[in-house]
Amino acid sequence: METSSALPVVKLSMEQLGDARSSGVMSSFLPVRPNSSREKFPKIPDSQLVLMEREIRSNPLPSDYTPFVSDGGNVRPLFLSPSGLSSDLRFSSSLPNERHTDGTPFANQLLNAEVSLSSTYSSNTGIFQVPNNNLPKDPTAVTWCPDTVQGTGNSKINDSLIMVSDDLSKQNEWWSDIMNVDWKDLLNDTTIAESQSKVVYPAAQSSPNNSMHQLQTHQSVPCHSGEVCSITSTMSATTSTAAKPRMRWTPELHERFIDAVVQLGGSEKATPKGVLNIMKVEGLTICHVKSHLQKYRTTRHIPDSSEGMPEKRITQSEELPSLNLKTGINEALRLQMEVQKRLHEQLEIQRSMQLRIEEQARCLQIMIEKQRKSTMEKQHASSTPEEPTTHSTAENELPEAGNSSSGLKRTEVSRQVGSKWKMPELETSKEKETDAIIGCPSTSKHIRGSAERDAKETHKNIKDASGEIKKTAENVREKISAAADQVVDKTIEAAGNVIDSAQGGRAKEGSQSAWGSAKETMQKIKDTVVGKAEESQQSIKDGRENTKRAMDAKN
Amino acid sequence: MKFGKRLKRQIEESLPEWRDKFLCYKDLKKLVKLISATQPSSKAEAEFICLLNSEIDKFNAFFVDQEEEFIIRQMELQEWIKRRVAATSAAAEYARIGTEMVNLHGEMVLLVNYSSVNYTGLAKILKKYDKRTGGLLRLPFIEKVLEQPFFTTDLISKLVKECESTMDSMFPAAAAAATAAREEAVMVVEQRVFRNAVAALVTMRELRRGSSTYGHFSLPPLSSPDADLLQSLQLPSPIPIL
Numbered sequence: 171m172e173t174s175s176a177l178p179v180v181k182l183s184m185e186q187l188g189d190a191r192s193s194g195v196m197s198s199f200l201p202v203r204p205n206s207s208r209e210k211f212p213k214i215p216d217s218q219l220v221l222m223e224r225e226i227r228s229n230p231l232p233s234d235y236t237p238f239v240s241d242g243g244n245v246r247p248l249f250l251s252p253s254g255l256s257s258d259l260r261f262s263s264s265l266p267n268e269r270h271t272d273g274t275p276f277a278n279q280l281l282n283a284e285v286s287l288s289s290t291y292s293s294n295t296g297i298f299q300v301p302n303n304n305l306p307k308d309p310t311a312v313t314w315c316p317d318t319v320q321g322t323g324n325s326k327i328n329d330s331l332i333m334v335s336d337d338l339s340k341q342n343e344w345w346s347d348i349m350n351v352d353w354k355d356l357l358n359d360t361t362i363a364e365s366q367s368k369v370v371y372p373a374a375q376s377s378p379n380n381s382m383h384q385l386q387t388h389q390s391v392p393c394h395s396g397e398v399c400s401i402t403s404t405m406s407a408t409t410s411t412a413a414k415p416r417m418r419w420t421p422e423l424h425e426r427f428i429d430a431v432v433q434l435g436g437s438e439k440a441t442p443k444g445v446l447n448i449m450k451v452e453g454l455t456i457c458h459v460k461s462h463l464q465k466y467r468t469t470r471h472i473p474d475s476s477e478g479m480p481e482k483r484i485t486q487s488e489e490l491p492s493l494n495l496k497t498g499i500n501e502a503l504r505l506q507m508e509v510q511k512r513l514h515e516q517l518e519i520q521r522s523m524q525l526r527i528e529e530q531a532r533c534l535q536i537m538i539e540k541q542r543k544s545t546m547e548k549q550h551a552s553s554t555p556e557e558p559t560t561h562s563t564a565e566n567e568l569p570e571a572g573n574s575s576s577g578l579k580r581t582e583v584s585r586q587v588g589s590k591w592k593m594p595e596l597e598t599s600k601e602k603e604t605d606a607i608i609g610c611p612s613t614s615k616h617i618r619g620s621a622e623r624d625a626k627e628t629h630k631n632i633k634d635a636s637g638e639i640k641k642t643a644e645n646v647r648e649k650i651s652a653a654a655d656q657v658v659d660k661t662i663e664a665a666g667n668v669i670d671s672a673q674g675g676r677a678k679e680g681s682q683s684a685w686g687s688a689k690e691t692m693q694k695i696k697d698t699v700v701g702k703a704e705e706s707q708q709s710i711k712d713g714r715e716n717t718k719r720a721m722d723a724k725n
Numbered sequence: 726m727k728f729g730k731r732l733k734r735q736i737e738e739s740l741p742e743w744r745d746k747f748l749c750y751k752d753l754k755k756l757v758k759l760i761s762a763t764q765p766s767s768k769a770e771a772e773f774i775c776l777l778n779s780e781i782d783k784f785n786a787f788f789v790d791q792e793e794e795f796i797i798r799q800m801e802l803q804e805w806i807k808r809r810v811a812a813t814s815a816a817a818e819y820a821r822i823g824t825e826m827v828n829l830h831g832e833m834v835l836l837v838n839y840s841s842v843n844y845t846g847l848a849k850i851l852k853k854y855d856k857r858t859g860g861l862l863r864l865p866f867i868e869k870v871l872e873q874p875f876f877t878t879d880l881i882s883k884l885v886k887e888c889e890s891t892m893d894s895m896f897p898a899a900a901a902a903a904t905a906a907r908e909e910a911v912m913v914v915e916q917r918v919f920r921n922a923v924a925a926l927v928t929m930r931e932l933r934r935g936s937s938t939y940g941h942f943s944l945p946p947l948s949s950p951d952a953d954l955l956q957s958l959q960l961p962s963p964i965p966i967l
Contacts, residue, residue: 416786418874419793421884424800462793469797503820503827506919507892510827513926514834514885517841520929521878524844528867535864 417458426451427462437467728849729754731928735842738924740832743839746787748780748846757853773854777847777866781873784843788875791836798829799884806895823896830888831918837878837885838925844876 430448434440442460449459729750736747753776759769802825809818847870851863870876 416789416874418789419796420880421796421800424796428800462797465794466797469794469801503823504896506831506922507827507889509919509922509926510831510834511889513922513929514837514882516926516929517834517837518882520841524848525871528864528871531864532868 417454419462423451424462427459427466431463431466437463437470728846732842732846735924735928738921739839740835740918740921743787743835746783747839748784748843748850749776750846750850752776753780753850754853757850757857760854760857770858777850780843780847781870781875784840784875785873788836788840791832792881795829795833795836795881795884799888802826802829803891806891819895823892826888826892826895828918830885830892831922833881833885833888835918835921835925837881838922838929840875840878842925842928844870 426449427445430445431437431440433448434444440463442456442463445463446454446456446459732747732750736744739747753773756769756773756776760767760773802822805825806822809822848863848867851866855861855863
């Protein structure tokens with residue numbers, strides 16, 4: 171994965187804003203890395219929007235009520251920039267097989283909602299969701315997940331909501347700032363309606379119970395109708411920036427922040443506005459700074475208070491003669507550190523593996539797509555008994571499989587290779603091919619010839635791909651066995667010691683034997699890994715053989 | 726439901742404020758079950774997608790938020806260390822710094838683990854979805870997930886490594902002369918994070934155990950204690966402060 175610092179990110183977001191402004195579209199401040207600016211959030215924009223609209227409509231509340239959604243949990247469109255718009259569309263179009271995607275229910279709802287809210291509705295104003303997103307994040311904010319509602323019960327939700335309400339009142343003043351500062355900069359004329367709806371909109375959030383109900387209802391509502399997704403994408407993607415799009419801080423940015431704070435005389439004296447001016451970072455809003463400053467103040471209190479910690483502690487440690495000043499670290503701390511280190515290592519390894527696996531999957535998918543396309547082309551070619559056409563198609567670089575037998579091979583192979591994938595389109599095209607071939611006996615010879623060539627190429631490609639997978643699996647296996655061994659051993663020690671000290675050896679024997687059997691199991695699993703990896707290699711091999719066999723049979 | 730159980734256990738062991746930030750795997754599974762294999766564009770499918778999206782939002786929000794806090798804490802800790810090293814402080818001070826640092830390190834690692842667990846859950850549920858509907862949602866969706874803030878853990882990993890190196894320089898491994906008296910209070914503070922870390926490790930092993938649907942997209946097993954083993958591995962409840 172790319173590692174880029176925040177500053178480029180900030181600039182990028184600014185560019186996005188710039189674009190947005192020029193195109194009359196508001197985009198939210200997107201923190202993500204430059205490379206991945208295309209596709210940020212694969213989500214369907216709709217539901218969030220609709221949710222919000224419903225709430226607005228049914229809960230008109232005093233306008234001084236502060237909008238809630240601080241954790242941005244619900245309001246997805248927040249993350250969409252102008253590029254996000256295209257990414258959304260891309261996403262919907264890239265899933266031709268996605269039945270549900272095509273029929274996104276939301277557009278209808280959205281349209282209705284928007285129309286009812288503002289008379290000057292234009293497709294450029296994806297207003298509704300934004301205000302929520304732009305609020306300063308509140309780490310304690312509720313996750314407005316319908317499943318939260320359903321799964322965890324009311325009490326938890328109510329508690330969270332109560333927390334939210336408290337925070338909201340705090341954020342009240344921030345909200346007015348937001349309205350003053352950012353709006354002037356970022357809004358253009360067409361989005362005046364936005365501001366109107368924004369004022370109303372936040373208000374909708376006040377009553378926790380109602381909102382929750384609505385949330386529940388909303389969740390089911392948007393998913394009813396089956397309208398086209400693209401409209402929704404358009405609307406949701408063009409979000410207005412308003413108060414606080416999500417921001418991703420980095421150490422560099424934070425250092426600048428600290429410098430600014432120091433210049434202003436400390437965290438207590440510094441004001442967000444002052445800090446913002448000193449920092450001079452493009453795209454940074456006062457809202458970001460405010461929330462960050464608040465976090466900073468809270469964090470500072472901890473070291474301060476701990477310095478005034480009870481004297482008991484100091485007395486205790488002074489009593490320990492063996493305590494070396496610099497290195498008198500508690501053994502348990504050391505242990506904890508070890509465990510944490512191991513965990514982190516494992517996580518990193520796991521992550522790189524996951525990325526590699528996905529990459530492989532992508533390559534395979536592309537290959538299969540190419541095959542499919544060339545099949546379709548072949549099919550067209552085969553229906554006209556012209557040599558040139560057939561040959562030219564055959565000469566395509568794409569691995570082609572022009573007739574029914576290679577189609578069969580392909581399907582089989584892809585079944586093997588793409589294990590859990592279903593490839594309905596391949597099967598369909600196979601049928602089509604058969605029909606085409608039957609209808610044109612004169613071309614069968616040509617087709618056979620080119621088919622052989624195609625099949626050979628396909629065979630080669632599959633072989634390469636499976637070789638790759640094999641290599642990856644092997645590497646991964648080795649690494650994991652090695653690392654796992656280490657982890658198990660170390661952790662066995664560590665946990666054994668901790669448990670020991672914690673319980674005075676009460677459960678020591680139990681845990682020791684447990685850890686011992688963990689080791690055994692580890693060995694067993696290692697063997698299983700080998701076995702499984704070989705299995706998968708075998709299945710790929712089989713696929714190849716099938717291909718070969720079919721080819722031979724054809725001959 | 727194996728993953729679901731593991732996830733649940735992991736959540737139980739996790740820091741309290743994190744517990745509702747994990748993937749709602751169970752609910753997603755329920756939705757997948759509701760999806761009928763024959764009828765396209767059903768309500769359940771759309772609901773599924775809705776929920777997925779909102780989950781991802783949730784992860785992103787929480788992750789970025791925590792990341793911000795960690796950045797602040799890390800910086801503060803470093804400042805504190807600079808101040809204390811300048812004025813050679815009492816051992817207690819160092820112990821405190823050490824505790825803070827180890828806990829911060831732990832929490833950061835747990836955040837990375839959070840990201841990983843949720844990713845695994847997403848991958849699994851998408852696989853189930855594809856299996857159920859015969860669709861191809863998994864691949865494109867997971868590719869986008871890879872780009873999400875909550876999955877791009879490079880910064881946190883970097884901070885973790887910085888933490889480790891600071892620890893090493895501050896408390897060289899050589900002087901591991903164990904202190905005779907363990908500070909019970911310290912132990913209790915650690916417990917929270919420590920237990921979570923051990924639980925995370927154990928869970929990881931569980932998840933990586935060879936599964937019935939092993940395929941090209943499954944990670945190789947790490948290790949696998951069975952359920953009973955896991956039970957006995959659970960750390961005891963935090964020891965009371967004496």
